[in-house]
Amino acid sequence: MSSEFAISDAQTDSHVALIRIAGRLDAKSAHRLFSHCREKIQGGHRHLIINLSQVSFVASSGIGTLLALTEELKQVGGSLRLVELSEPVESVVRLLNLVQFLSIDASEDKALEASRLIPQSDRATAA
Amino acid sequence: MKSTPDLVPGEGAEGFEAGAHREHSLSSLLELSNELSASLDLYGVVDSALFNIMGHFGSSRIGLWILPDRSKKSAVLLRCHGISTAVARGIGAVWTPWLLSRTDGNQDPVLVAELRDLAPTPGVNLAERNGIAAFAPVLAQGEVNGVVALGRRVGGTSYGPADLELLHASLNLLGGAIENIFLHDRMAETNRQLRRANDELEGLDQMKSQFLQNMNHELRTPLTIMIGYLETLMGEEEESPHRQHLQVVVEQAMKLEGMLLNLLDLSKLVKDKFDIRATPGDIKSLLESYFEDRRPGISAGLRESRFFCTPGLPTAIYDRRQLVKILDCLVDNAVKFTPQGAHIHLRAAADPVDGREWVRIDVEDDGPGIDREHLAHIFEPFRQVDGSTTRAYGGMGMGLALAKLLAEKMNGSLEVASLAGRGATFSLRLPAA
Numbered sequence: 001m002s003s004e005f006a007i008s009d010a011q012t013d014s015h016v017a018l019i020r021i022a023g024r025l026d027a028k029s030a031h032r033l034f035s036h037c038r039e040k041i042q043g044g045h046r047h048l049i050i051n052l053s054q055v056s057f058v059a060s061s062g063i064g065t066l067l068a069l070t071e072e073l074k075q076v077g078g079s080l081r082l083v084e085l086s087e088p089v090e091s092v093v094r095l096l097n098l099v100q101f102l103s104i105d106a107s108e109d110k111a112l113e114a115s116r117l118i119p120q121s122d123r124a125t126a127a
Numbered sequence: 128m129k130s131t132p133d134l135v136p137g138e139g140a141e142g143f144e145a146g147a148h149r150e151h152s153l154s155s156l157l158e159l160s161n162e163l164s165a166s167l168d169l170y171g172v173v174d175s176a177l178f179n180i181m182g183h184f185g186s187s188r189i190g191l192w193i194l195p196d197r198s199k200k201s202a203v204l205l206r207c208h209g210i211s212t213a214v215a216r217g218i219g220a221v222w223t224p225w226l227l228s229r230t231d232g233n234q235d236p237v238l239v240a241e242l243r244d245l246a247p248t249p250g251v252n253l254a255e256r257n258g259i260a261a262f263a264p265v266l267a268q269g270e271v272n273g274v275v276a277l278g279r280r281v282g283g284t285s286y287g288p289a290d291l292e293l294l295h296a297s298l299n300l301l302g303g304a305i306e307n308i309f310l311h312d313r314m315a316e317t318n319r320q321l322r323r324a325n326d327e328l329e330g331l332d333q334m335k336s337q338f339l340q341n342m343n344h345e346l347r348t349p350l351t352i353m354i355g356y357l358e359t360l361m362g363e364e365e366e367s368p369h370r371q372h373l374q375v376v377v378e379q380a381m382k383l384e385g386m387l388l389n390l391l392d393l394s395k396l397v398k399d400k401f402d403i404r405a406t407p408g409d410i411k412s413l414l415e416s417y418f419e420d421r422r423p424g425i426s427a428g429l430r431e432s433r434f435f436c437t438p439g440l441p442t443a444i445y446d447r448r449q450l451v452k453i454l455d456c457l458v459d460n461a462v463k464f465t466p467q468g469a470h471i472h473l474r475a476a477a478d479p480v481d482g483r484e485w486v487r488i489d490v491e492d493d494g495p496g497i498d499r500e501h502l503a504h505i506f507e508p509f510r511q512v513d514g515s516t517t518r519a520y521g522g523m524g525m526g527l528a529l530a531k532l533l534a535e536k537m538n539g540s541l542e543v544a545s546l547a548g549r550g551a552t553f554s555l556r557l558p559a560a
Contacts, residue, residue, distance in 0.1 A: 027158065027161075027178070027179065031171065031174065060154075060178070060180075061162065061175055061178040061179045064177065064178030064180065064182030064183070064208075065182070067182065067185070067187040068178065068189075068208035070187060071188060071209030072209060095151055096151075096182075096185035096282060097281075097282030097283070097284070098281055098282060100281070100282070
């Protein structure tokens, strides 16, 4: 697993964006991830899916960024779903007891399905 | 992730898990310390710190208000995550004045739940309704420079004393980083203003030099014509009773021309556009001849003058014309500022300094001397001991400035030593050949 941070858009439609990240999710890369997701939200995406399978290390700033994005999307009637958590991510998520708060899926397909199942009207009223 | 162990941070976590929590806390704090020292971008630093604190405590909401001016008690919302800006502004309006005006001087974090138990207020209700669990001051060297509102833990547990201590430590780091950025920004702004002021001064200086050159040309041209006609008149009026008056007019016109030339020289020297042709020469002969020329004038003013020269004076490197200008300035200065009956001495000697040979020429008087305050500015152009000397003795206060620049242009130096009431010695050093 490479330590260099990389971010890529795997799949997007007008509402759902699937983002894959790899490497160290530290303060610097957390900024990049946050800005990238903000762009998606400002571009009209209300449902973001982040694949974390290639994340080799997650710092507190990385976890904080995921929590902030989750809260922000909830407040606009959207969602952030995390998929395929790598072992370093999973251990911090467990340690901080974040499982109930974060939406975690075992695969990208499940996350995409869950995101698309949320009806448009719910998105509007949830805001 | 299939199942979740029932971990409750801070409560009942023992053994491996308690150790993992401690390790997480320490690594978060270390990470925060590294993040904050890496940048001078205020918003970048603040975001890093807030995300770090959120990740550290497992909270999805945070807000930061900054005190732009410590003397004022109003804070400005700088950043919020997980709380809308409108809500954050409302919370800030209620909570920051209260936190900043705590009369007990307490700078510890405050738990909203504890305040609710004491007395439920609209502020407590507002914070709880929006998921805020704690407020804490941001500190820099013991002074409050901001306030943070931290949301509840999404894992459900409340914050304990150890959490509040860690929050306090984290916010100390953030406060220091914010203070450094403010200091850096203020310094950068001050430097920018100084650069601008310097640019303006340089522009003014160029304008002044240009003005001096133009004025010099415009004044000297008619003056030269006047002197020419006056000399012609004097030749034609040899027997006239007005000849003596004409002589005074010519002398004064030539004095004025000399001052204008000095002004032009000074302007060129300051702009480094002055040509010096320094060559090795017999300095002893030059000084003897100079002294003989000047002695009658000095004696006529009822000052005693003497010339001393040590044997074996080495050859010096100088520009003859400019050296005479320097000597004229120093001797005129001595004559001007000493009373009748004073002594003015010209001394020349070899003067080795740091393995290098110099010829030192002193112009020494036992006049009133110069006090320490004015000594420091004596070589600044257009400066005399005070305005009254200009009226009493005349001159524009540029002679010594010109003399020093000329000395330096010949790779020499000009210094002064004086004590009020005990005379003054101007020492010119020229390089020996």
